[in-house]
Amino acid sequence: MIKYAMSEHYYVYIMTNKYNTVLYTGVTNDLVRRVYEHKNKLVEGFTAKYNLTKLVYYEVFNDIKEAINREKQIKGWKREKKEDLIKEFNPMWKDLYEEIV
Numbered sequence: 001m002i003k004y005a006m007s008e009h010y011y012v013y014i015m016t017n018k019y020n021t022v023l024y025t026g027v028t029n030d031l032v033r034r035v036y037e038h039k040n041k042l043v044e045g046f047t048a049k050y051n052l053t054k055l056v057y058y059e060v061f062n063d064i065k066e067a068i069n070r071e072k073q074i075k076g077w078k079r080e081k082k083e084d085l086i087k088e089f090n091p092m093w094k095d096l097y098e099e100i101v
Helices: 031-039 064-075 079-089
Strands: 010-016 023-028 054-061
Touching: 010 031, 010 064, 010 079, 023 031, 023 064, 023 079, 031 054, 054 064, 054 079
Parallel strands: none
Antiparallel strands: 010 023, 010 054
């Protein structure tokens, strides 16, 4: 019997609020579901408290360890460096949710 490995993807993402004043970096294996949860405040915590409902950045990985390491790296950056990363990927800071659903 041949086993087919399912291609699993992992995502590092950045959420912000309406005014782009607060940033949150996270990691997930289901970006659409996770952003939906943030947008609808289905999980208590930082993103619900600060109304972070806008997906402004994401990266895709095949390895969960790489994704977690990248999340930690970005979380360790100063805000200015995070803003530069977002601006390069999404210059207008638009909500990317509709592009991923």
